[in-house]
Amino acid sequence: MTGKAKPKKHTAKELAAKLDAATTNRGGGKAGQADRTGQVKGGHAKLECPHCKITAPDVKTMQIHHDSKHPKIQFDESKLNNLHATIPAAESSMPRPGIRGSLKK
Numbered sequence: 001m002t003g004k005a006k007p008k009k010h011t012a013k014e015l016a017a018k019l020d021a022a023t024t025n026r027g028g029g030k031a032g033q034a035d036r037t038g039q040v041k042g043g044h045a046k047l048e049c050p051h052c053k054i055t056a057p058d059v060k061t062m063q064i065h066h067d068s069k070h071p072k073i074q075f076d077e078s079k080l081n082n083l084h085a086t087i088p089a090a091e092s093s094m095p096r097p098g099i100r101g102s103l104k105k
């Protein structure tokens with residue numbers, strides 16, 4: 001065998017990209033089908049960032065996003081938009097929040 005595995009470095013940019021990938025529902029695959037059709041509780045993500053409209057499934061994830069993207073703004077849980085509370089699940093014709101189309105342009 002040759003040598004040791006090099007330790008991987010994680011840059012802030014890379015971590016932010018991973019966070020974005022983990023918290024943004026791109027609506028792909030079978031799992032995204034229910035979200036795409038908007039049949040389940042008004043979209044996958046529960047909370048929406050009031051500053052940049054990114055969505056997250058819970059407060060903890062949103063706080064990580066907030067600390068990463070808006071470090072100069074005080075994190076205020078009460079200012080988050082609760083999508084499940086504000087959007088009735090019955091509406092199916094509206095485009096769902098937190099669902100982004102293909103990244104390919």
Ligand SMILES: [Zn+2]
Pocket residue numbers: 049050051052053054065066069070
């Ligand atoms: Zn944000």
